[in-house]
Amino acid sequence: MTSTAQPPVGTAHPAADISSAALESETSAQRARRARILTATLALASRGGYDAVQMREVAERSEVALGTLYRYFPSKIHLLVSAMASEVEGLATRVQKRQAPGGTRAERVSFVLERSTRSLQREPLLTEAMVRAMMAADASVAAQVTGIRQGMSDLIVQAMRGGGDPVEHDVEIAAILQDVWFARQIAWLGGRIDATDVWRDIHQAIVLIVLD
Amino acid sequence: MTSTAQPPVGTAHPAADISSAALESETSAQRARRARILTATLALASRGGYDAVQMREVAERSEVALGTLYRYFPSKIHLLVSAMASEVEGLATRVQKRQAPGGTRAERVSFVLERSTRSLQREPLLTEAMVRAMMAADASVAAQVTGIRQGMSDLIVQAMRGGGDPVEHDVEIAAILQDVWFARQIAWLGGRIDATDVWRDIHQAIVLIVLD
DNA sequence: GGCAATACTAGAACACGTTCCTGTTACCGG
DNA sequence: CCGGTAACAGGAACGTGTTCTAGTATTGCC
Numbered sequence A, B: 001m002t003s004t005a006q007p008p009v010g011t012a013h014p015a016a017d018i019s020s021a022a023l024e025s026e027t028s029a030q031r032a033r034r035a036r037i038l039t040a041t042l043a044l045a046s047r048g049g050y051d052a053v054q055m056r057e058v059a060e061r062s063e064v065a066l067g068t069l070y071r072y073f074p075s076k077i078h079l080l081v082s083a084m085a086s087e088v089e090g091l092a093t094r095v096q097k098r099q100a101p102g103g104t105r106a107e108r109v110s111f112v113l114e115r116s117t118r119s120l121q122r123e124p125l126l127t128e129a130m131v132r133a134m135m136a137a138d139a140s141v142a143a144q145v146t147g148i149r150q151g152m153s154d155l156i157v158q159a160m161r162g163g164g165d166p167v168e169h170d171v172e173i174a175a176i177l178q179d180v181w182f183a184r185q186i187a188w189l190g191g192r193i194d195a196t197d198v199w200r201d202i203h204q205a206i207v208l209i210v211l212d
Numbered sequence C: 001g002g003c004a005a006t007a008c009t010a011g012a013a014c015a016c017g018t019t020c021c022t023g024t025t026a027c028c029g030g
Numbered sequence D: 001c002c003g004g005t006a007a008c009a010g011g012a013a014c015g016t017g018t019t020c021t022a023g024t025a026t027t028g029c030c
Helices: A028-052 A055-062 A066-072 A076-095 A105-121 A124-136 A139-160 A170-189 A195-209 B028-052 B055-062 B066-072 B076-095 B105-121 B124-136 B139-160 B170-189 B195-209
Strands: none
Touching (some): A028 A055, A028 A066, A028 A076, A028 A124, A055 A066, A055 A076, A076 A124, A076 A139, A105 A139, A105 A195, A124 B124, A139 A170, A170 A195, A170 B195, A195 B170, A195 B195, B028 B055, B028 B066, B028 B076, B055 B076, B076 B124, B105 B170, B105 B195, B139 B170
């Protein structure tokens, strides 16, 4: 229950690692179950946020036994982090479709992060559910969370160097921005700032940190 | 259970707001109970972290009924956030005893934040418990969390302007540093980085952000 | 001192994440 | 086709945060 280690991806669970392999070896019925589970999760999270994603309810809506749900996703956290991974993946491909506009580095980063932030805020309850899961993630989901962070980092770094010219510390700056981004989401979830403040604060950080 | 609002500090709970008043009106027996509860909480958290702080166990060790515990602290989150508030308060007075040494703004901030970080890491499990609570805080503890943030912000701002000369954006920069500080703690709790990396990353952020 | 209101105790009860058990079904090598 | 193994269904059971109830003690007020 604590943040203790875990066997390095035993052959037991067909899921747990979204990254790659082992998903190939699934039968089509299994792929369908996994998809139904994620669909149900997104539906419940969109409607009622983190608390509304109840494992029994997810299982029922997915037409899957509770034990099976746990076989595919060993915890509620895994389930929601997986949802976030696929969500962020979609976001990344959409945002990266074209080069971010803007003459300065700050402008381009602003463009990308504002789009991302607004995209998430369009479904506040879903975002609440996913961000809460990211916060609560322990070592057993570290790999997935790192993957999500990596995806967002790529987005930011690419925006910073518009065409070429990589600037020193780009990666570190992206990491800081992501920390701010994340911390501001938490402040919003914690009722300390409201949705509009989230972007205002992130933008302020960009202006202060991303220099040309 | 969700982040919905709540009555603006009803007369029901003698605690909930650490800030001020209402604590005055406590009898000495009540002050003693509150102290016992916080002591038990710190002991359990120090020994076993967030999961070890079990409400029944806290009640038992405090020699208080479970219902009474909930009267003083309406949730586990409130309990641990209160613990963190008093912990940070102690930290602040200790650190602010003397002016931070260092010739540059960055050096002074580094000094203060390193001391704070190391101080917390001396009790990793306690820190884990408190940080987890801060993350999970919903609107009902927003005021206390804001207070904690304010305390840390003061610490940082004061370090930045060593003697006089307040520099533009000091407060905003302090906020960013605190976001980084917090996000790095979460990364550590999530098993994505280890304890030594926490300070390394924070220091890197200071170097990049706090300019002279 | 007496009385009403409030605080406290002890413990049952509830909700939801998680685990476990029992029986059934689907797949796979011979 | 057959037997065995892994996956699944259905559902009971457990742990812990939280709530609720009934009875007892304390406190504040006249």
